[in-house]
Amino acid sequence: xxxxxxxxxxxxxxxxxxxxxxxxxxxxxxxxxxxxxxxxxxxxxxxxxxxxxxxxxxxxxxxxxxxxxxxxxxxxxxxxxxxxxxxxxxxxxxxxxxxxxxxxxxxxxxxxxxxxxxxxxxxxxxxxxxxxxxxxxxxxxxxxxxxxxxxxxxxxxxxxxxxxxxxxxxxxxxxxxxxxxxxxxxxxxxxxxxxxxxxxxxxxxxxxx
Numbered sequence: 001x002x003x004x005x006x007x008x009x010x011x012x013x014x015x016x017x018x019x020x021x022x023x024x025x026x027x028x029x030x031x032x033x034x035x036x037x038x039x040x041x042x043x044x045x046x047x048x049x050x051x052x053x054x055x056x057x058x059x060x061x062x063x064x065x066x067x068x069x070x071x072x073x074x075x076x077x078x079x080x081x082x083x084x085x086x087x088x089x090x091x092x093x094x095x096x097x098x099x100x101x102x103x104x105x106x107x108x109x110x111x112x113x114x115x116x117x118x119x120x121x122x123x124x125x126x127x128x129x130x131x132x133x134x135x136x137x138x139x140x141x142x143x144x145x146x147x148x149x150x151x152x153x154x155x156x157x158x159x160x161x162x163x164x165x166x167x168x169x170x171x172x173x174x175x176x177x178x179x180x181x182x183x184x185x186x187x188x189x190x191x192x193x194x195x196x197x198x199x200x201x202x203x204x205x206x207x208x209x
Contacts, residue, residue, distance in 0.1 A: 028141060032198035035134040039100075039191045042127055046184035049114070049121065053180055057173075065177045074182035076106040081189060088192065089207060093200050094142050096193040101135045103186050104128055110179060135194075 054062060079102045082088040088096070111125045199207035 028138070029198075029201055031134065031138050031141070032194065032201065035131065035138060036191070036194050036198055038127060038131045038134065039187060039194055042124070042131065043184070043187040043191045045123065045127075046180070046187045050180040050184045053176065061173065065174060074178075074185060075110065076103055076182065076186050079103060079106065082193075088196055091193075091196075093197045094139065096197040097135055097139045097142065100190045100193045100197075101132065101139060103190050104132045104135060107183065107186065108132070110183075113179060114183060131190075138197075 057065070079099065081099055081103075082091055091099075107128055108125075111128055114121055114124050196207055
């Protein structure tokens with residue numbers, strides 16, 4: 001009973017943080033809609049930042065960066081995710097939520113390097129934090145007492161190599177390109193997983209990707 005009461009209290013507190021003060025009933029459908037909307041905003045923001053950065057490069061710089069950078073070599077690739085859309089569709093709601101949580105969490109530290117300068121960049125870290133809170137709330141509401149994160153310290157991924165050290169101009173350019181490309185890639189993944197998980201709430205819905 002104590003464990004159940006604790007979980008209920010956590011859900012209530014997270015609801016206040018994620019939803020704010022509201023008279024509307026808290027439902028899985030509403031929580032999913034908010035979470036999907038927030039990750040869609042982050043994905044669009046990631047696409048915009050990456051596009052703006054590419055536009056600032058010389059054509060030769062773009063060609064070289066596209067040539068040397070592999071998008072399957074991101075910091076978050078240590079997180080096991082579905083290999084294709086078919087596996088995504090077969091995955092349980094709880095699995096998709098837990099993967100999404102880990103992906104968002106993996107950007108808490110690197111996002112600090114994306115948060116300087118323009119107004120859109122300043123939004124990244126707080127919006128990631130809000131999204132993480134929302135996904136955790138959905139996990140708490142959907143799990144059956146299982147501990148999905150038995151060793152939370154193991155989920156803390158290292159920063160992107162020596163990104164935060166002093167780098168030469170060319171190396172710094174490459175690292176910025178890598179960071180933005182990986183951020184865009186991971187936000188696309190989270191958007192896909194949350195959209196499929198939300199679709200599962202309706203038994204008659206067609207959740208084909």
